[in-house]
Amino acid sequence: MKKLQIAIVGAGPAGLAAALYLKRSDNHVTLFERFESASAVGSGLILQPTGLTVLDDLGLFEMIRGLGSRIDRLYGADAHSGRTVLDVRYSALKGGRYGIAVHRAALFGVLYDAVLREAIDIETNIDVVSMEVGAGSAWLITDTGRRVGAFDLIVDASGSRSKINKFAYKSRDPKPLAYGAYWASLKWHPDAFDERSLQQRYRKAGIMIGVLPIGKASVADEKSAAFFWSTKPDENVKLRSAGMTQWKDNILSLWPECSVYLDQIGSFDDMALARYGHHTLPFPIGRHLSVIGDAAHSTSPQLGQGANMALLDAKALAHALHSSSDLATALSLYASSRRGHIRSFQALSRAFTPFYQSDSRILPFIRDRLVPIISGIPPAPQLLAAMVSGTLIDPFGPIGLREKVWS
Template identity: 60%
Template sequence: MGNSLDIAIAGAGPAGRAAALYLTRAEHRVTIFERFDQPKPVGSGLILQPTGLTVLADLGLLDDILALGSRIDRLHGADARTGRTVLDVRYDAQRGGRFGLAVHRAALFGVLFRAARRQAITIETGIELKTLETGERATLICGNGRRIGSFDLVVDASGSRSKLRRCVTNPGEPRSLAYGAFWASLGWRGEGFDEHALLQRYDKASVMIGVLPIGRPEPGAGKMAAFFWSLKPADAECVWAAGLDAWKARLAGLWPACAAFTDQIDSFDQLSLARYGHHTMKTPAGRRLAVIGDAAHSTSPQLGQGANMALLDAAALNYALIGTDRIDTALGAYVGARRWHVRVFQALSLVLTPFYQSDSIVMPFVRDRLVATLAKVPPAPQFLASMVTGTVLNPFKPIGLAEALWPDRFGG
């Protein structure tokens, strides 16, 4: 786009900051509006897949995040009672030297925050956005009635609880999923655990315990792990009432080695209760409005694609704007570039989640016996790797990116 635009971005999370970096680099005038008084990361850990890492490489931030994260080569899950392997996904099942990078959310936040500060991107905090008015330009309207603007374009990166997305035709609302999880960020204890793998234990589909090495939250800090245990948010009160020792004893009975992590938990206050919902916008754009990240598509973390999809959205919007001088044409190109990749992974997540988080007896039975066996037979290992890496469909070409070249050695 030849003209420099005035662009408002709602939300200072990974999607919003990545979009701000891209659009500032394209010489647009960008302001981020954040509802919290102090922007901060939310959650414990995540895996940056080759998709998200490619976007960070495009932004010149790959070395920064590699220095903090933990390389992941494998996802392994076993039945807690029998020890039978029921999930074994290896990145090297595909050619190309791909890997995942597990990071503390604070690490990703910090890398993007420091990059935004270097670019002197304006951020206004304590701004609760309710809606917007559009015409020749767009005006933001706060919950207290304050009007902000006008802007050529508004980018909604305000997450799954977005209010701005209601300005799009048929936005829909997230459907709450039955299962959420307790999460904690703890010190890494390596004995008996693979520092390059996400390890999980299952009791049917109603309990999933996981340990993910997530590297360092910031330069110079100690190595950490994300520890999680799935449960229905509605059952959390019962867990709290039974007490911490009872909860630890239950986990130790299913996975004795995880005591290395639960022993670090002295209070339920160290645990965050995450709730999940599923939602896919048919058209994540409206008049002078683009919707990206969890505001456009949210789901369970089972496939671990949330932050990666958000980063791809930010890149797609940037390159769509570069490709034309008309905002409405650019928004149409953005929607088209992301449509099938988003829909395929949203569908895969919806189908697969009940095999790992549900009350079903049949699904985990099928998972443990049929699926685990078939997953060893080609081309299943390659397909599973492509699901995890986010490359079942090529997400790069439609948005104008080339996948980063993965070196044989790992930096960091």
């Protein structure tokens, strides 16, 4: 196949990784970002063995490891009884896998700097609201009515609020989830917290508090922690009206050790309110269009797969283009190579989320009493670790990738 003129909409992890892969295949790539300058959005995340394998393939693993915090365990307990209700250890799997928790700014910075080093074109202040397809080419349409192109391929990496994923062969609107979360990046305090664990406290399924060590946003920064608290976005006004003092007192009654983080939060404006939705495009492709990352599939963060799925998508698209003789065949191969892995984890997330974020009384009761028992009986520890790692269904073979050798 000839070298392509490619437009990538969105300079998040999915778009930046795709830009690197596609430029390295000698395509002409232009990144379009709607903000004045590309930047990271959000607090922290865990890069799982899947996403880390992609970063290793891109030659960026060591940079991420230098900034992030290695994670060996995901642990959660009932806030009142102290009963363990979640205990996932990567060591349950052979091969030495682990996760790396990072500040989103660190992940963005590593990818963005790599894009700059490779002189990939970036156009900012371009808000793409639509696209047009003509004879053998496609054009972007901006909010000002400007027509940008022509391109052989448009890659939609613009996130869950994409305005162009509706041009996929079968579009689907996200279904908003009742629960979201307040997030903040704060100074890390090791007292009572394990630097190699995600730690959480639950009160039934309506309250979830978490502390995740996320390393440094940049080499010059201090170590940080992502602090999060689940809430219903629709009740945000009520929460703010009750006041910061009441909110903090509620958390301290459930997890007193969090005082070192709550002391760093002066108002609700010091945190970001994340809203979640669930959707999976049946076909993340269209005429001269591929859809990757959250624009193609999004869900609650319970299994921590979002950014990792996006990185896998970027590799899958590059592999499909490299392996095909024409664009239509390549797009079909991209969609099929990711279908099994994505749908499996979307189904798992849909099934698990109500146990940890819902108004149900029955589900957390079952969770608190059965999960501690079942999770200690093989093969449950291995299955849980594989789900968190993102490797319960092999994501690597179909996209021409070998998993990183862990050490």
